[in-house]
Amino acid sequence: MSFKCLFFSLLLSYNLSAQINEVDSTLIKNPRQAFLFSLVPGGGQFYNQKHIKGSLVMGLETLALYSWLENSKIYKNYDSEEYSLRKNRYLEKRNKYAWWVIFLYFYSMIDAMVDAHLSPFDDIMSKSIEDEGGEENEK
Numbered sequence: 001m002s003f004k005c006l007f008f009s010l011l012l013s014y015n016l017s018a019q020i021n022e023v024d025s026t027l028i029k030n031p032r033q034a035f036l037f038s039l040v041p042g043g044g045q046f047y048n049q050k051h052i053k054g055s056l057v058m059g060l061e062t063l064a065l066y067s068w069l070e071n072s073k074i075y076k077n078y079d080s081e082e083y084s085l086r087k088n089r090y091l092e093k094r095n096k097y098a099w100w101v102i103f104l105y106f107y108s109m110i111d112a113m114v115d116a117h118l119s120p121f122d123d124i125m126s127k128s129i130e131d132e133g134g135e136e137n138e139k
């Protein structure tokens with residue numbers, strides 16, 4: 001019985017001495033929501049209120065998709081008299097832009113989830129140590 005009392009008193013005293021970081025829960029972004037929004041390129045950045053980054057990702061993704069489609073169309077309908085480059089060059093350009101599309105898509109997903117995980121970081125780090133109310137401040 002005395003072991004249980006000692007254990008619970010130590011457990012209780014540990015919880016009472018723990019620092020409490022109060023962060024507004026409405027400002028904390030949910031990483032799962034960020035992931036779901038990031039299925040649309042740039043959506044996760046807009047969810048995290050990073051509008052410039054979201055617009056940039058959306059624009060780059062659109063540009064890469066457009067370039068991939070154009071080079072793919074030229075490669076399929078290649079006519080040596082109409083186009084100046086060799087057919088193989090359009091295949092290389094099409095593949096390069098396909099890799100850019102894939103890279104930008106996964107980059108935006110990972111970036112949105114990392115931003116959501118780190119959303120309360122600035123608030124926590126900007127708090128003053130004196131505001132925590134330790135023993136030194138009670139004097």
